[in-house]
Amino acid sequence: MNEFIEAKVALSWAEMKAAYDVVIIGGGGHGLATAYYLATRHGITNVAVLERKYIGGGNSGRNTTVIRANYGIPEAVQFYKHSVDLYRDLERETDRWIMHDQKGILWAVHTHAGVRQEKSRAIINQEFGYHTEFLEPNEIKKLVPQIDLNAGEGRFPILGASYSPDASTARHDRVIWALAEGAMRAGVDVLQRTEVTGLVKDGNAIVGVETNRGTISAPIVMSAVGGHVTNIANMAGLRLPIRSHPLQAFVTNHYAQGFDRIVASLDLGFYISQTARGEMLAGAHIDPQPSYSYRSGEHFLTSLAHKVVTLLPFMRDLRVLRQWTGICDMSPDYSPIMGTTDVDGFVVSTGWGTWGFKAIPAGGEAMAELIATGKTPQLIAPFGLDRFARDRTLADRSSSGTH
Amino acid sequence: MSLRIPCPHCGMRRVEEYAYGEVFDVPDSVTGGDAVAFDRAFMHNNAEGPVREAWFHLYGCRRWVYVDRDTRTDEVL
Numbered sequence: 001m002n003e004f005i006e007a008k009v010a011l012s013w014a015e016m017k018a019a020y021d022v023v024i025i026g027g028g029g030h031g032l033a034t035a036y037y038l039a040t041r042h043g044i045t046n047v048a049v050l051e052r053k054y055i056g057g058g059n060s061g062r063n064t065t066v067i068r069a070n071y072g073i074p075e076a077v078q079f080y081k082h083s084v085d086l087y088r089d090l091e092r093e094t095d096r097w098i099m100h101d102q103k104g105i106l107w108a109v110h111t112h113a114g115v116r117q118e119k120s121r122a123i124i125n126q127e128f129g130y131h132t133e134f135l136e137p138n139e140i141k142k143l144v145p146q147i148d149l150n151a152g153e154g155r156f157p158i159l160g161a162s163y164s165p166d167a168s169t170a171r172h173d174r175v176i177w178a179l180a181e182g183a184m185r186a187g188v189d190v191l192q193r194t195e196v197t198g199l200v201k202d203g204n205a206i207v208g209v210e211t212n213r214g215t216i217s218a219p220i221v222m223s224a225v226g227g228h229v230t231n232i233a234n235m236a237g238l239r240l241p242i243r244s245h246p247l248q249a250f251v252t253n254h255y256a257q258g259f260d261r262i263v264a265s266l267d268l269g270f271y272i273s274q275t276a277r278g279e280m281l282a283g284a285h286i287d288p289q290p291s292y293s294y295r296s297g298e299h300f301l302t303s304l305a306h307k308v309v310t311l312l313p314f315m316r317d318l319r320v321l322r323q324w325t326g327i328c329d330m331s332p333d334y335s336p337i338m339g340t341t342d343v344d345g346f347v348v349s350t351g352w353g354t355w356g357f358k359a360i361p362a363g364g365e366a367m368a369e370l371i372a373t374g375k376t377p378q379l380i381a382p383f384g385l386d387r388f389a390r391d392r393t394l395a396d397r398s399s400s401g402t403h
Numbered sequence: 404m405s406l407r408i409p410c411p412h413c414g415m416r417r418v419e420e421y422a423y424g425e426v427f428d429v430p431d432s433v434t435g436g437d438a439v440a441f442d443r444a445f446m447h448n449n450a451e452g453p454v455r456e457a458w459f460h461l462y463g464c465r466r467w468v469y470v471d472r473d474t475r476t477d478e479v480l
Binding site for chain 1: 405406417418419421422423425430441442444445446447448449450451454456472474475476477
């Protein structure tokens with residue numbers, strides 16, 4: 001964050017104390033949102049958020065900022081729908097402009113199996129309160145005139161799409177700063193360049209964290225870490241059902257025409273939207289191998305470029321300006337993991353894979369309630385870590401958009 | 404640069420030709436039939452550093468290749 005922005009957003013950096021009521025590891029969206037709601041909804045302000053580098057520098061700054069709730073299982077539709085609602089209200093609540101822009105998302109399909117899947121998605125979404133409808137090709141063309149209905153010279157004909165008009169995007173940095181500022185104003189300490197090197201345990205209970213700047217004692221420690229959560233869990237003596245994969249995205253140079261919707265193709269496997277600067281922002285699927293490397297790959301650039309040009313021929317006149325990579329914590333069932341663990345006082349919000357940004361307010365709100373009341377909120381109860389051992393997995397792979 | 408994987412039969416090939424295969428490594432601390440089966444099904448070491456893994460050369464010789472890779476840098480060791 002540069003000095004100009006820092007002057008605009010009233011961030012105040014605190015000195016580290018020796019003890020807090022709650023320590024949150026990870027200064028990304030989920031960590032800061034949890035601190036924000038702890039302070040504003042529950043009056044718990046003796047909270048520290050520990051960030052290894054700078055706030056929002058991990059996956060919160062490495063995503064494609066799509067906010068939607070068109071999921072395929074009831075638990076997920078209800079949870080993400082709540083997040084969509086909270087996002088819509090976040091500007092008013094934090095009094096900061098997060099550049100929330102309602103665009104509507106179009107999930108195009110090119111096979112008859114895909115048509116069936118998207119029709120059932122629309123039914124499930126409607127049933128659980130999120131507006132999604134199935135559109136025929138001529139309606140799609142009206143919404144997105146640039147789209148080639150006979151994509152790939154007929155190899156990927158567009159047979160239909162599910163359309164969710166409430167889907168939107170927001171500026172990722174502004175979301176982070178709004179939540180950080182709100183939390184700081186309420187008295188939360190956000191500590192940057194503070195890396196957790198170990199967890200202090202007394203028997204089976206967490207009593208504090210060791211950092212590169214000294215030890216902090218705390219009865220409750222939450223992991224809101226993205227990418228390196230396995231290391232933190234190992235410090236607590238836990239094994240997690242997580243594999244971390246890189247996910248890459250790119251933006252092109254400025255496209256002078258308007259491109260108002262978010263468009264995704266489930267069969268080709270990509271999603272694209274236009275940023276406020278006019279760049280076309282596209283992402284695809286995760287790399288096959290678990291990795292912590294931010295390195296770009298030509299296989300990603302060439303395959304994604306081919307996909308976007310197939311569906312949107314105007315893209316061939318644009319150039320890729322820059323690329324980035326996030327490290328995504330993939331859970332076995334493609335649903336997040338939120339709640340308590342077998343270690344007393346250690347709660348986790350992880351498994352955010354490629355779907356974490358949209359869940360920032362709802363995830364933070366629910367985790368704050370869990371910490372403040374000691375009871376798991378109904379909204380996130382199905383997403384507990386113990387669901388794998390109980391054989392209650394929430395398989396929803398086709399809704400991740402990255403497969 | 405993309406990840407490249409050395410195949411003993413075909414030479415150095417691009418990652419798109421391969422399908423990833425995890426080598427399951429249940430730690431010794433996990434004991435008992437159910438616990439081991441559960442760990443194999445769901446848990447991952449997800450190590451940050453050198454790992455041993457298998458790749459199936461799907462669009463090549465269609466044989467399994469074992470590789471040591473550093474997950475911090477994606478370099479094949």
